Amino acid sequence: xxxxxxxxxxxxxxxxxxxxxxxxxxxxxxxxxxxxxxxxxxxxxxxxxxxxxxxxxxxxxxxxxxxxxxxxxxxxxxxxxxxxxxxxxxxxxxxxxxxxxxxxxxxxxxxxxxxxxxxxxxxxxxxxxxxxxxxxxxxxxxxxxxxxxxxxxxxxx
Amino acid sequence: xxxxxxxxxxxxxxxxxxxxxxxxxxxxxxxxxxxxxxxxxxxxxxxxxxxxxxxxxxxxxxxxxxxxxxxxxxxxxxxxxxxxxxxxxxxxxxxxxxxxxxxxxxxxxxxxxxxxxxxxxxxxxxxxxxxxxxxxxxxxxxxxxxxxxxxxxxxxxxxxxxxxxxxxxxxxxxxxxxxxxxxxxxxxxxxxxxxxxxxxxxxxxxxxxxxxxxxxxxxxxxxxxxxxxxxxxxxxxxxxxxxxxxxxxxxxxxxxxxxxxxxxxxxx
Ligand SMILES: Cc1cc2nc3c(=O)[nH]c(=O)nc-3n(C[C@H](O)[C@H](O)[C@H](O)COP(=O)(O)OP(=O)(O)OC[C@H]3O[C@@H](n4cnc5c(N)ncnc54)[C@H](O)[C@@H]3O)c2cc1C
Ligand code: FES
Ligand code: FES
Numbered sequence: 013x014x015x016x017x018x019x020x021x022x023x024x025x026x027x028x029x030x031x032x033x034x035x036x037x038x039x040x041x042x043x044x045x046x047x048x049x050x051x052x053x054x055x056x057x058x059x060x061x062x063x064x065x066x067x068x069x070x071x072x073x074x075x076x077x078x079x080x081x082x083x084x085x086x087x088x089x090x091x092x093x094x095x096x097x098x099x100x101x102x103x104x105x106x107x108x109x110x111x112x113x114x115x116x117x118x119x120x121x122x123x124x125x126x127x128x129x130x131x132x133x134x135x136x137x138x139x140x141x142x143x144x145x146x147x148x149x150x151x152x153x154x155x156x157x158x159x160x161x162x163x164x165x166x167x168x169x
Numbered sequence: 170x171x172x173x174x175x176x177x178x179x180x181x182x183x184x185x186x187x188x189x190x191x192x193x194x195x196x197x198x199x200x201x202x203x204x205x206x207x208x209x210x211x212x213x214x215x216x217x218x219x220x221x222x223x224x225x226x227x228x229x230x231x232x233x234x235x236x237x238x239x240x241x242x243x244x245x246x247x248x249x250x251x252x253x254x255x256x257x258x259x260x261x262x263x264x265x266x267x268x269x270x271x272x273x274x275x276x277x278x279x280x281x282x283x284x285x286x287x288x289x290x291x292x293x294x295x296x297x298x299x300x301x302x303x304x305x306x307x308x309x310x311x312x313x314x315x316x317x318x319x320x321x322x323x324x325x326x327x328x329x330x331x332x333x334x335x336x337x338x339x340x341x342x343x344x345x346x347x348x349x350x351x352x353x354x355x356x357x358x359x360x361x362x363x364x365x366x367x368x369x370x371x372x373x374x375x376x377x378x379x380x381x382x383x384x385x386x387x388x389x390x391x392x393x394x395x396x397x398x399x400x401x402x403x404x405x406x407x408x409x410x411x412x413x414x415x416x417x418x419x420x421x422x423x424x425x426x427x428x429x430x431x432x433x434x435x436x437x
Contacts, residue, residue, distance in 0.1 A: 031216075032170045032207075055205050056350070058271060067245075067274040073204045074275070077175045078197075078219060124270070142351060143269025 016076050020045070021089030029076055036060045038076035039086060047087035047116045051145070058144030061117035061124075062086045068124035070143070087116035090123070099123050099161035108157030110148035118144050122158040123165075131162045170207050174216030181225040181330070185305055187218045189326045196220050196328050198241060198280035201272050226279065226330055229253060235335040237303075240279025240328070244268070247278060257298075259340035263290050263358070266344065268351055279329040285376065286352075287318040292377040293358035294342060295332060297369035303331040318376040337362060341432040344372070345420050347411055354411055355420045359428040364388065370421050374407030374414070383425065393429045397422055 016027045020043060027033075027042045039045045039062070048071055051059035060072040063085040090097035096104065099122050109115045118141070125132055125140045132140070137158045138151075146154060175197075178184040188194050193215035197203055200221075206212050220226060226241030229250050236256050238247060247253055248265030267273055267281075267290050281291040282302065295302070295311045302314045304327050314322050323329070337360050344356035353372040360367045366387040368380045386399045401422060406414035 030172050031175045032172045034170075034204075034208075053208065055201065055272070058269070061271060068271050069274050070271045072208075073201060073271075075175065075200070075204070075217075077177075078200065078221075080177075121270070140270050143271045 014077070016080050018076070018079055018084060019082070020084045021086060027076060031075070031077060033076045035062070035064075035071040035074045035076045035079050035084075038079075039071060039084075045086050045088050049113055049116055051113060051117075056143070056145065057114070057117070058121060059114050059117040061120040061144065063120060063124060066127070068121050085120075087120060090119070097123070098164035098167075099126070099158070102161030102164060103154075103157045106153050106157035106160055108149065108154045114144060114146040114148075118146065118154055118158075122161055125158065126162045126165050129162075131166055132159070134159060171210060171213045173207075173214055175219065176216065177219040177222070181220075181223050181305070184218050184220050184223060185326065185328070187216075188328070191215055192325055194218055196283075198283075199243060199275040199277045200280075201268070201276035202280060202284050202286065220279075220328065221275075221277065231256070232333060235333060237331050237333045238278055239331050240283075241277050242279075244273035244276050244278070244281075245270070248273065256336040257334055257340070259337070259342050259358070259360070260294050260298075260334065263294055263342040266290070266342075278332060282314070282332065283321060283323060283329050285315055285319055285321050287374055287376045288347075288352040288354075288356075288372045289377075290342065290344065290353060290356055290371065293356055293369040293371040294334075296377050296379060297358040297360045297367045298334050298337055298340070299362065299367070300332050300334045302329055303333060304329055308333075315377055318374070320376070335362065339432050341428045343424050343428040343431065345424055355417050355424055357421065357424045357428045359425060359432055361432070368425055370405070370425070373405045373417060373421065374409070375405060378405050380421075380425065387429070393426055393433070393435075396426055396429075 027038045039048050049059035051057035055073045061068050062071045064082050121144050137155050195214035197217040197219045198221050226239045228239045244264045244267045248261050254261045302309045340360035342358045344353040347354045355372040358369045366384045371377045383399050406417040408414040
């Protein structure tokens with residue numbers, strides 16, 4: 013067991029965990045931030061996507077100790093109190109989800125896409141979402157939501 | 170996943186010492202291959218030595234006639250780097266097409282070539298361009314570095330520190346993606362270095378290799394359309410649930426032709 017110091021959603025936290033503990037498990041089981049989902053065992057589905065030092069990564073493919081000292085942002089850290097983040101609001105307005113399982117990962121990825129591309133076109137969004145799988149929506153409304161969310165994030169900034 | 174130790178040394182010298190003291194220790198770079206392997210209990214290292222943030226492995230710089238890319242540079246960094254984009258556009262494009270955005274944020278060139286997955290993208294560029302692999306001990310030619318699937322010339326405790334590529338304006342990497350994993354079902358890196366054509370094929374199943382007969386055919390001035398008749402040994406290919414050996418061989422020929430046409434500006 014070791015003590016791992018993390019900074020999650022702007023808060024300094026400590027986790028007592030084995031060296032093998034994945035970042036996803038530290039977030040979900042130790043910090044009870046269960047918005048970050050686990051959808052596969054092959055690093056392919058992207059439902060575990062969080063930001064580490066400002067970049068979207070798959071938290072199932074990283075050890076918690078690797079993230080020690082890094083700034084981590086999860087889906088729980090996006091909203092401003094009860095006010096949804098513009099990307100969350102866009103997913104709501106454009107029906108970008110059905111069962112919602114993939115949604116936290118989709119939204120974290122979407123915010124990363126906007127951070128890097130500003131207002132991406134549809135083709136860019138489709139290419140950039142390659143690492144996020146959805147079994148329900150057929151992606152169409154997700155793409156619309158990401159484009160609309162990008163517009164709104166631009167207006168806020 | 171079995172339990173293991175973890176350390177994040179501050180210098181390359183410290184990292185090498187840790188690896189040399191413990192022959193069950195393993196370097197950890199981006200973890201985008203190693204982590205899935207560990208989760209599946211396919212490896213059981215005693216400890217991981219995190220080399221991803223070592224300054225010594227994290228630069229890209231122009232060198233005489235080319236560029237040197239540090240082993241710890243991520244796929245996203247290579248894809249976006251102005252020096253790579255200018256000197257080796259095809260390599261930047263290759264890096265930008267690996268896996269997906271999240272994988273590219275963490276996976277590194279050093280990890281990719283050290284792993285030498287028979288379907289990985291980078292090894293084809295290293296082999297086709299005749300790049301040289303720098304380790305903490307020596308410099309190896311691409312031909313000497315890769316040693317069949319998942320095998321390289323690296324000794325225990327030896328790590329890749331950088332890869333040196335020659336600049337090359339005429340090059341193109343094309344991959345025929347496995348639609349599920351997005352790895353290459355077959356990928357071809359075609360290049361022209363001076364008057365010499367170079368074609369390296371990945372995804373065949375037995376590890377990256379050069380299609381020498383096609384290279385010689387093109388060096389003699391033959392046109393791209395006549396490549397279909399050039400022999401390509403079926404022994405370079407294996408079959409699996411994604412496609413038979415014959416299918417992979419066929420795709421390799423088609424992709425080679427397309428890559429060459431794109432290189433010649435005949436196809437966009
Ligand atoms: C969903 C998914 C899709 C992918 N798609 C592609 C794809 O399309 N094309 C492709 O090429 N790859 C693909 N990959 C693999 C990805 O590119 C990996 O990043 C890469 O193969 C390994 O790099 P890494 O830095 O993550 O290495 P790690 O996982 O950290 O290490 C891999 C191996 O190399 C060793 N190692 C690491 N660095 C060094 C070094 N400097 N010297 C010596 N040994 C070292 C490690 O001990 C380990 O054995 C994919 C991976 C995933 C999960
Ligand atoms: S849980 Fe599927 S990619 Fe992380
Ligand atoms: S909404 Fe159900 S998996 Fe995407």
